[in-house]
Amino acid sequence: MTCLILIGMMGAGKTTVGRELAKRRRMRFADCDHEIVARTGVTIPTIFEIEGEDGFRRREAQALDELTLESDLVLATGGGVVLDAGNRALLSQRGIVIYLNVPPQILWERTRHDRNRPLLRVENPRQRIEELHRVRDPLYREVADLVVDGGRGNPGAMVRQIEKALATLDKTSCEH
Template sequence: MNQPKCIVLVGMPGSGKTTVGRELAKRLGLRFVDSDHEIELRTGVKIPTIFEIEGEDGFRKRETCTLDVLTQESGLVLATGGGAVISPVNRQLMSGRGVVIYLNVPPHILWERTRHDRSRPLLQVPDPRGRLQQLHAARDPLYREVAHIIVEGGRGTPHAMVRMIEKELQTLCEH
C-alpha cells in the first residue's frame, strides 16, 4: 500500500483515538504520537494545569504549534485532542498535510467511557453528560469537514476499527 505522509485521528474525547492510533501505527509499522501527551512533554505539566493557568485559549495556542510540527512528519499516526478541530488553522494543517480519520462515537457511549475520568478539563462541569452532547453537536460538522475517512465506532473493538481503517486507507491510496 502506498502510505500517506501522516495519518491523523480526530474525534471526541473517549472516541478511542489513542487506543486505535497505537494499534494502527503498530500494524502499519509507523510511529505513534498523541498530541496531548506531546504538549505535556514539551511544557512539563499536565493539560489540566495548562487550562488552569492559561485557560483554553492558551492551551489551544500550544496545540496549534504542536500540530504544526507533528503534521510535517512522515511515517506518523497522530491522535489529536478532541477540540483540535475548533481552530481553522488546525483543520487546514491536518487535512492539508495528512489523511484525516474521524472516529465517530455516539455521545452516550462517550459518556460511558469518560464519566470517571477527571483528567478532561472540559468535562469537569455540573452536567458532563450534557456537555458531551453539546460538544459532539458543535464539533461533529468540523470533524466531518476535515475527514478523508469516517469510521463509525462505539461498540466494536479497537482491533475491528483498525481493520476498517486499513481497508479504507487501502482504497484511498489506490485512487
C-alpha cells in the same frame, strides 16, 4: 508514506486505535496531548487552570504544526483541535484525516470517571459531551478523508475498518 491523523471526540479511542494502527503499519505513533504534556512538564488540566483554554489551544496548534510535518506518523489529536480554522487547514493539507465517530452516549460511558478532562468539569458532563459533539461533528466531517463509525467494537475492529478504508482510498487515488 504520509501522516495518518486521527480526530474525534474525547473518549473516541484515538490514542488506543492510533497505537494499534501505527504498530500494524510500522509507523511512529504520537499523541498531540501527550506531546504537550511532555513539552510543558505539567498536565493538561494544569495548563487549562493557568493559561485557560486559549493558552492550551495555542500550544495545541504549535504541536500540531510541528508533528504534521513528519511522514510515517500516526497522530492522535485532541478532541478540540478542529475548533481552529488554521488547524483544520493543516489537517487537510498534511495528511490523511480519519474521523473516529462515536455516539455521545458511548463517549459519556467511556469518560464519566476520568478526572483528567477539564471540559467535563461541569455540573452536567453528559450534556456537555452532547453539546461538544453537536458543535464539533460538522467540523470533523469537514476535514475528514475517512469517517469510521465506532462504539461498541474493540479497537482492533476499528483498526481493521481503517485499514480497509485506506486500501480503498489508495486505489481511488491511483486511478486518477
